[in-house]
Amino acid sequence: MDLTLRVRRFDPDSDNPEPYWQDFSVTVEDNATVLDALIKVREDVDGTLSLRCSCRSSICGSCAMRINGHATLACKAQARDSLGDDNVIVVEPAGVMHVLKDLVVDFDLFWDKIMAVEPYLQPQGPEPEGEYIASNESMLHLSGVTACIMCGACVSDCTVLEVDPTFMGPAALAKAYRFTADPRDGDEEGHSEDRLRMLSEASGMWDCTRCFECVQVCPKGVAPMDRIMSLRDQALAAGMDKNYGARHVQAFSDLVEHSGWLDELRIVPMTMGLGNVPALLNVMPEALRALSHGKLPPLVHPELPGAENIRNLFEKVEQGGKEPEGHH
Amino acid sequence: MKYAFYPGCVSRGGCPELYPAAKLICERLGIELEEMPGASCTGAGVLQEKNRTLGDTLNARTFAMAENLGLPIMTICSTCQGVMSQANYRLKNDPEYLAQVNSYLAEEGLEYKGSADPKHLLWVLIEDYGIDRLTTLITRPLGGVRLAPFYGCYLVRPTEALGMEDNPERSTSLEKLIEILGATVVDYSGKTRCCGFPILTINERNSVAMVAKHTLDVKDLGADAMVTPCPLCHLNLDGFQPKASAQAQRSIGMPILHLPQAIGLAMGISPQELGLRRHIVNTAPLVTKLGVRA
Numbered sequence: 001m002d003l004t005l006r007v008r009r010f011d012p013d014s015d016n017p018e019p020y021w022q023d024f025s026v027t028v029e030d031n032a033t034v035l036d037a038l039i040k041v042r043e044d045v046d047g048t049l050s051l052r053c054s055c056r057s058s059i060c061g062s063c064a065m066r067i068n069g070h071a072t073l074a075c076k077a078q079a080r081d082s083l084g085d086d087n088v089i090v091v092e093p094a095g096v097m098h099v100l101k102d103l104v105v106d107f108d109l110f111w112d113k114i115m116a117v118e119p120y121l122q123p124q125g126p127e128p129e130g131e132y133i134a135s136n137e138s139m140l141h142l143s144g145v146t147a148c149i150m151c152g153a154c155v156s157d158c159t160v161l162e163v164d165p166t167f168m169g170p171a172a173l174a175k176a177y178r179f180t181a182d183p184r185d186g187d188e189e190g191h192s193e194d195r196l197r198m199l200s201e202a203s204g205m206w207d208c209t210r211c212f213e214c215v216q217v218c219p220k221g222v223a224p225m226d227r228i229m230s231l232r233d234q235a236l237a238a239g240m241d242k243n244y245g246a247r248h249v250q251a252f253s254d255l256v257e258h259s260g261w262l263d264e265l266r267i268v269p270m271t272m273g274l275g276n277v278p279a280l281l282n283v284m285p286e287a288l289r290a291l292s293h294g295k296l297p298p299l300v301h302p303e304l305p306g307a308e309n310i311r312n313l314f315e316k317v318e319q320g321g322k323e324p325e326g327h328h
Numbered sequence: 329m330k331y332a333f334y335p336g337c338v339s340r341g342g343c344p345e346l347y348p349a350a351k352l353i354c355e356r357l358g359i360e361l362e363e364m365p366g367a368s369c370t371g372a373g374v375l376q377e378k379n380r381t382l383g384d385t386l387n388a389r390t391f392a393m394a395e396n397l398g399l400p401i402m403t404i405c406s407t408c409q410g411v412m413s414q415a416n417y418r419l420k421n422d423p424e425y426l427a428q429v430n431s432y433l434a435e436e437g438l439e440y441k442g443s444a445d446p447k448h449l450l451w452v453l454i455e456d457y458g459i460d461r462l463t464t465l466i467t468r469p470l471g472g473v474r475l476a477p478f479y480g481c482y483l484v485r486p487t488e489a490l491g492m493e494d495n496p497e498r499s500t501s502l503e504k505l506i507e508i509l510g511a512t513v514v515d516y517s518g519k520t521r522c523c524g525f526p527i528l529t530i531n532e533r534n535s536v537a538m539v540a541k542h543t544l545d546v547k548d549l550g551a552d553a554m555v556t557p558c559p560l561c562h563l564n565l566d567g568f569q570p571k572a573s574a575q576a577q578r579s580i581g582m583p584i585l586h587l588p589q590a591i592g593l594a595m596g597i598s599p600q601e602l603g604l605r606r607h608i609v610n611t612a613p614l615v616t617k618l619g620v621r622a
């Protein structure tokens with residue numbers, strides 16, 4: 001199979017250290033991966049092409065990069081399935097992280113975030129006489145999140161990290177969940193309140209936009225965003241509801257419960273807090289602009305016909321118990 | 329062609345220009361719409377953070393209402409579409425779960441039988457209505473106008489729940505539609521990224537930074553406007569563009585069109601009727617370029 005790799009290159013030691021595109025045309029086996037094609041370029045065409053790889057079988061997590069605009073493992077992406085127009089495959093280094101050379105990025109940002117969530121068990125109760133016992137079920141449901149191979153694909157494509165490098169990010173938050181959901185972590189009941197408090201702060205769980213990028217690109221089905229939603233669930237259950245994120249969820253839920261649909265006029269002050277004058281003043285220009293364009297939601301928000309049925313469902317389902325954690 | 333119409337909250341709230349624009353173009357296209365007045369909010373993914381089963385139950389309720397009407401559901405919001413598709417995916421793939429949800433609906437005399445297949449107007453036009461038929465109604469093609477697509481996360485991810493594998497054309501449907509309208513597609517990597525709206529009240533700085541990034545990216549590529557099938561994206565990209573401009577310290581001035589407005593313009597409907605004056609970002613330069621009367 002003949003194909004062209006369009007590679008985003010960068011050499012910090014060149015006279016003109018600017019990123020640039022370079023096309024490489026190679027012939028590979030029909031069942032080749034994109035990594036196979038890249039290695040072929042490095043071996044046969046241009047030995048200066050830099051990339052990371054080791055296992056070549058989606059285990060070590062070394063070869064995450066952007067292929068046709070989205071992060072993935074180069075050793076998992078079949079070349080045949082990645083062909084675009086004119087048999088071109090576009091290859092770029094992972095996003096968000098600083099590029100060292102060609103397809104090699106600096107993982108410090110990734111590891112700093114993982115370390116910040118203290119990724120090890122921290123039992124707080126009295127030590128058991130024998131070993132810590134964890135039920136099969138409680139560990140089975142963690143198997144999804146422990147499948148993480150730390151490849152950084154989720155960090156590369158995170159929409160929040162793109163604009164704010166201080167965000168903890170999907171990999172670290174999923175890792176944190178791996179401990180908050182472990183029955184051996186935290187107090188005797190397995191509640192990890194200290195962790196949840198730390199994760200509820202700015203740049204933590206509530207900064208995720210729920211954009212699904214990390215769920216989509218994770219090569220191992222870790223679904224980091226789902227773990228972040230479970231963290232929010234745990235934080236709310238632990239009564240940590242004094243922040244904008246938690247209040248937003250509560251306000252949204254209350255408003256839909258009341259009328260059956262969202263009252264957009266009221267959700268903002270309810271999230272900010274009615275007494276929070278500086279925050280309310282901050283959104284005033286937008287509110288006034290909307291008003292002057294006839295865009296402000298109606299002052300009177302009528303309830304839907306049959307809204308009592310909706311209220312009824314809120315009551316019934318919320319009593320009926322929630323889905324088990326990690327269910328998706 | 330007839331659909332059970334699910335307009336969502338925002339097209340009747342923060343983007344009141346969307347609802348009439350969508351109704352107007354459907355009327356001209358000959359797509360009949362029947363409303364479901366009692367259908368609730370989808371939960372927008374927010375309610376689901378608190379209780380996913382509750383969110384899925386509300387959506388199953390809407391699906392059951394449409395089944396009772398014997399009509400397929402049409403949405404005009406990427407977020408509504410995505411949340412419905414995700415709920416439907418879970419309900420269809422887990423009979424036990426569906427039974428549990430139906431037990432909640434029983435008191436109201438509703439049952440979701442699992443036949444719903446909600447579709448965004450964008451998909452309806454390309455998959456059901458047909459490109460050829462649509463093309464014949466484009467009486468004032470938007471030639472010379474450069475439009476940048478902006479999908480909204482929930483219309484592109486997660487691909488499994490959105491049926492992208494069986495309908496691969498969905499992933500390029502917005503570009504396709506822009507071409508049908510006669511405009512030039514401005515391609516850029518931000519088209520499937522997040523507009524920032526979900527964190528607007530939580531981390532405004534980041535939310536607005538996303539607005540600045542996407543609008544400036546397409547401005548630098550010479551776009552005349554952006555087109556979005558998502559009113560939540562519109563709220564942020566349009567409503568918070570002045571703030572984004574201040575934060576990025578660059579002027580932007582990028583008009584944001586709702587999908588039905590872009591279609592309406594190409595069908596010769598006036599900007600006034602399509603509610604362009606209600607936008608925060610001035611659409612006058614775009615209207616001038618189109619060479620039509622405001």
Ligand code: FES
Pocket residue numbers: 052053054055056057058059060061062063064073074075076
């Ligand atoms: S080389 Fe090990 S994951 Fe790709």
